[in-house]
Amino acid sequence: MITVHHLENSRSQRVLWLLEELGLDYEVKRYERDPETLLAPKALYDIHPLGKSPVIAEGDVTIAETGAIFEYIRDTHGAGEMMPEAGTxxxxxxxxxxxxxxxxxxxxxxxxxxxxxxxxxxxxxxxxxxxxxxxxxxxxxxxxxxxxxxxxxxxxxxxxxxxxxxxxxxxxxxxxxxxxxxxxxxxxxxxxxxxxxxxxxxxxxxxxxxxxxxxxxxxx
Structure with a gap:
């Protein structure tokens, strides 16, 4: 099961969309921004040293950065028609x-x-x-x-x-x-x-x- 550490109003929304398009099982752990600074809460820093989102975890694998997450999901779970044939x-x-x-x-x-x-x-x-x-x-x-x-x-x-x-x-x-x-x-x-x-x-x-x-x- 993939866990998505998801910060509101962030790039993380793309990961949820990708997982929905692929029909993969996942759970979402939501984090809210500080209303004054708009920064991520301390709880997200406990997940990643920079307090960044998205971060996903699956088993003993933890990955940050959207592009790296997309590549991991593509390579591990496949992307079907959403990934053109290699070499094209x-x-x-x-x-x-x-x-x-x-x-x-x-x-x-x-x-x-x-x-x-x-x-x-x-x-x-x-x-x-x-x-x-x-x-x-x-x-x-x-x-x-x-x-x-x-x-x-x-x-x-x-x-x-x-x-x-x-x-x-x-x-x-x-x-x-x-x-x-x-x-x-x-x-x-x-x-x-x-x-x-x-x-x-x-x-x-x-x-x-x-x-x-x-x-x-x-x-x-």
Missing amino acids: QAARDVTYWLHYAEGSAMNPLLLKLVFTRLPLGASALMRPLVKGVAAKAMQAFVDPRVKEHVDYWEAHLQTTGWFAGSQLSLADIMMSFPLEAAAARAGAGERAAIADFLKRIHARPAYQRALEKGGPYAYA
Whole structure:
């Protein structure tokens, strides 16, 4: 039995969705964020030294990081039609997007979140200054980088509607969080191909079941 240590409103939701798509048995241990800091609770640090989610455990195996979890589930339990045949371009694309999602896509989105929230932590006296610095950073660097990625996704999805091959794969589940986050924070949901992609994945029964089991998820 797979145990998923699941933090609300986090990347962990993708793991629940994958397990539902594959019809695997699993249990969920939920963790709530601190309402003020939005950080993970101490209980999650007892599971992983960095307090990160997702983390899964199966027998004596414990794995963190979404991409590594996806690869473990694929290699241990199989992914059926959601993993293209080895050696094909579609299979290589899956590998690419599994790494890209956290390696390249999330960096500018995280910066956007940080600079958006930065003025909130400043004193009333310093807030106008901090807000001005944050706005300049967003305009000069962060927003242009985010737009580059959003343009990239939109152009890619205009081909088959999916990230690897012509049907839902591990790549699409992995990429769901960057697209959902960008739709919430950067207007990516206004792009036609991205909006269509999000509409289709949100309508999937497995996605809906994962939401029921995972609890609060602000990006759906």
